[in-house]
Amino acid sequence: MTTSAVKFFEEFATPRDVPALADVRGSYRFDVTGVGTWVLHIECGKVSATAGASEADIVFKGDEADVVGVLEGKKHMLTTFMQGRFGAAGNLLKLPAFFGGLRAAGGLKAAAQAAKEGVS
Amino acid sequence: MSSTISILEGSTFVVSDRVGDIEASPDEPLGLFAFDTRFLSRWVLTLDGKRPTVLSTDDLAYFRAQFFLAPSGGNVYVNSPISIMRKRAVGDGFHEDLTIFNSGPKAVDIEVRIEAAADFADLFEVKDALKKKGDLYHRLEGRRLVLGYKRERFVRETWVTVSAEVSAMDEKSISFRAHIPAHGEWTTCLDVVTAIDGALGRADAPLTKTKYGHGDIDARPNGLPSLQKWTDQAPDLRTSWDPMKLTYTKSLVDLAALRVYPSLYPNESLPAAGLPWFMAVFGRDSVITSLQALPFASELAETTLKLLAMRQGTVLDSFRDEEPGKILHEARWGELTAFEERPHSPYFGSADVTPLWLILLDEYERWTGDEGLVRRLEKHARAALRWIDDFGDRDGDGYVEYATRNEETGLVNQCWKDSWDSICFADGSLASLPRATCEIQGYVYDAKRRCARLAREIWGDQALADRLDSEATSLRRRFNDDFWVPERGGYFALALDGKKRKVDAMTSNMGHLLWSGIADPDKADKCVKHLMSDRMFTGWGIRTLAEGEGSYNPIGYHVGTVWPHDTAFVAWGLRRYGYREHAARLAYAMFEAANCFQHRLPEAFAGYSRESTRFPVEYPTACSPQAWATGAPLVMLRVMLGLVPVLDRLFVDPAVPAQIEQIELLNIRGRWGTVDAFGRGRVSLPMQKSLVGGVDGRPLTPEQVVHR
DSSP: OOOHHHHHHHTTSSOEEOGGGTTOEEEEEEEETTTEEEEEEEETTEEEEEESOOOOSEEEEEOHHHHHHHHTTSSOHHHHHHTTSEEEEEOGGGHHHHHHHHHHHTSHHHHHHHHHTTOO | OOSEEEEEETTEEEEEETTSOEEOBTTBOOEEEETTEEEESEEEEEETTBOOEEEEEEEEETTEEEEEEEOTTOBTTBOOSEEEEEEEEESSEEEEEEEEEEOSSSOEEEEEEEEEEOOOOBHHHHHHTOOOSSEEEEEEETTEEEEEEEETTEEEEEEEEESSOOSEEETTEEEEEEEEOTTOEEEEEEEEEEEOTTOTTOTTSOOOSOSOOTTOOSOOOTTSOOHHHHHHHSOEEEESOHHHHHHHHHHHHHHHHTEEOOTTSTTOOEEOOBTTTBOSEEHHHHHHHHHHHTTTOTHHHHHHHHHHHHTOOOSOBTTTTBOTTOOOSEEOOSHHHHTTSSOOSSBOOOSSHHHHHHHHHHHHHHHHOOHHHHHHTHHHHHHHHHHIIIIISSSSSSSOOBOOSOTTTSOSOOSSSOSTTSSBOTTSOBOOSSBEEHHHHHHHHHHHHHHHHHHHHTSOOHHHHHHHHHHHHHHHHHHHHHSEEOGGGOEEOSEEOTTOOEEOOOBTHHHHHHHHTOSOHHHHHHHHHHHTSTTTBOSSSBBSBOTTSTTOOTTSTTTTOBOHHHHHHHHHHHHHTTOHHHHHHHHHHHHHHHHHTTTOOOSOBOOOOHHHHSSOOBOTTOOSSBHHHHHHHHHHHHHHHTOEEETTEEEOOOOEEGGGOEEEEEEEEETTEEEEEEEEEEEOOOSSSOOOSSOOSOOOOHHHHTOO
């Protein structure tokens, strides 16, 4: 079954430009409960995703709706976390720029789409 | 004497009565608090069903206290052979050693009982008496009582674990049957853990034990130097005037106590705002306190700068009053914030913090020479500068003004005087929104001047430097016209209101204009006359609002009280403009006031005249310790010694009151290595309060004093 998380991360199977994350560098792993694990690799505005568990700077854990909601910019990362819906462990210094960029761009997919269409 | 005892460690604190008990009520905010949540609302000790009475109480260190008690019901003719000692240390909950002594010749059997309850109130609920939306529960696990609260997946638990044999336990209490032999004792440890599964950075390591255990007496700041080392690293103050020495020592210890350890930098610290309501990161408080503490503990400024930069605003978010480049106002972790019933995740409702952060960045480099941090934060500084022009100035009139976009839970006043009635006209009527308060324009002026220097000397951007200098010059020229009130001898208006009318209340804010250097010298001179007049100077400090103004109230939070940090800014500004004697007078008065408050200045005290009260009168709900009040004596020391960092040297130009005889501040660390500053008491302070007139030394221009 193709879930929203699977679809979301598959869109980044090939690297995509996300200019809003130009200042971000790191690997971000998402353990999506009952669905799977992906790692987002971000290098100065280039974002790609690989399936499966591997080492990462920071590891997030949460349900599909919460993980996708945060990545799409529809949920606030910190309050989702504070509600106990979203775990984060690892190098927390990698967090602010990543989620700040996500929020500023209106979500990862929207930002990638905007970049593809040449919208700044 | 205070009726409560407060001990704290990071953002965890316990407020109890003098017996050590906790009985929370809407008007008694007692409890064990962590992460902005009350984890214990009841903690009451009884012996054979009766509550003991207090013999003495000591808060031995900021994180521990001990309570000596005796059974109640005795009288002067009957001495009980029983006495009780409670030793408590706070950190990730608290550890308590309870010992009962029997001094009598016969063994005794006593039923010892601890009543415990937790309401898990968010700090905002404590203040506003709101009803909980989740469910309370409990578990009994051997010698552990677990009190819990759950709302969806938001879970908070209090684990109470005891070491002694338990005779009975239920959801409200733990009981012991203590058999104490003649001349013997009975003891138990009580561990109270504030258990949070998944506190930031601890998703894989839930908090399950208290920081301190049985017999711990030394503070262990997270990865930081011990309290002893902290005080040892600060400059050594030597003076024959004991009140100054005692206040200085108390300030250093309170600064250490008020440190919080941010999740992003767990082995560093920055100042929280104050106990009890504000043990959290507040942008304004952390920046101002770090500024005050720069000559004494510059590491606070480094963490403050970094943390606030990392959490700088990135989007337009009306709920949080967030805008790109804006520096945060307040960050909270409680339930109401988690469920977005309050906007503090974080909240950005401050219009002054962003320029103040820029000022701190420059001042930090002047003291430490840490160009690396200034380079690393260049992008954030540029974003902050853009915020000033693009968002702070909402209507393009060249001034930063504020009005919340969150009308339900946002702050009405987004300046340091943030109470509802603080921004008013001389007749007492409230100013309309948006409000451009004068001190914010001063901060913007100073921030642009300082960032021009950083751009020129460190960022290598001459064009930016020129633009910022030009903007600052223009702002100063316009400000001195637009905010000047020529009536009543001339002074600066408190603000421009939403209709661009001058809000003509006479306030202490004009002292901040001297500190920032935006005031023209001739206008500064007129302001000094007002500030040192009987209407504003109580003899202890500067009133927030001049006596006789429409809203004046000596116990009005921002409309007549004296705030030590505010007076310190006034003194700092006086010094900047060359009013050395006036600055020395304020500094001396503030140390005298501190002497009346057991050497710990409160957040604010009443604005009654010294002549009428002879001692400073407490403000009823003032925070204490409060960070920027703790920093005020440090500024006053700096002011009296005339410490100004210039390139790789520290200039010392003392103006010390004759009453103090001598001040030696040794081992002042900075980009110069370490230097000592000496000042002899040569400034004669007249007995009368007003010093205006007959002052030697002409005012310096702001450029002469600070901007190099």
